[in-house]
């Protein structure tokens with residue numbers, strides 16, 4: 231499909247990768263971008279329409295879908311990360327529940343609300359923002375990794391089903407990006423603009439999976455090794 235003239239709905243578009251998606255879609259000729267944000271602002275960027283959205287709230291998702299019936303590309307981007315001290319942390323279950331509510335159930339809610347809209351508008355595409363962390367888990371990020379593995383699995387099932395309505399489902403895997411989520415980390419990071427660009431080029435090429443950076447490609451490649459990376463995930467710093 232073409233991004234030119236597309237109507238793109240991006241969840242979590244207030245900042246970070248979501249904002250980069252909004253701008254990159256416009257740069258590539260999208261007709262309109264719906265920026266799903268928890269707290270709409272007075273900012274008025276031509277081509278960008280802010281839509282109030284909390285992905286943890288079914289009524290909010292339904293209202294956004296009702297408002298954005300001309301959407302042709304859905305970007306499931308909204309996400310949170312929380313650290314625990316270890317997998318044995320007493321807060322682990324509460325933290326995992328909080329993360330899953332946004333990353334996993336939020337993606338399901340939006341996918342279910344927008345799939346009929348995409349079908350009605352000719353098929354279009356869904357981009358689900360995943361991670362290298364689908365395929366390895368550092369102890370302090372165990373809940374986050376589990377959520378992204380779960381979204382990866384859901385993405386794989388969704389893809390099979392939405393092929394019937396000619397909707398392309400693209401899994402977007404990326405390691406650390408330069409956003410608020412990683413601002414405390416002194417590590418190599420990919421620019422969110424580069425990530426958004428890779429995903430949008432991906433849907434134009436009909437790709438069902440995009441691995442943005444070398445590290446992510448190496449993590450996935452190693453899955454079938456004798457010593458896959460998930461047995462000894464590299465330390466963050």
Ligand SMILES: NC(=O)c1ccc[n+]([C@@H]2O[C@H](COP(=O)([O-])OP(=O)(O)OC[C@H]3O[C@@H](n4cnc5c(N)ncnc54)[C@H](OP(=O)(O)O)[C@@H]3O)[C@@H](O)[C@H]2O)c1
Pocket residue numbers: 241242243244245246247248266267268269283284285286306307308309310311332359360361362404405406407408409410411412
């Ligand atoms: N940064 C990385 O290194 C990295 C790597 C791989 C994958 N990812 C994934 O990339 C995606 C974007 O992350 P980011 O790095 O851009 O993070 P970010 O800068 O922290 O931005 C997160 C965005 O999600 C929104 N959001 C959070 N909870 C929400 C909710 N309940 N409803 C609606 N919006 C919500 C935030 O809105 P508010 O402004 O209202 O908080 C914000 O717009 C996430 O899915 C993340 O897991 C990130």
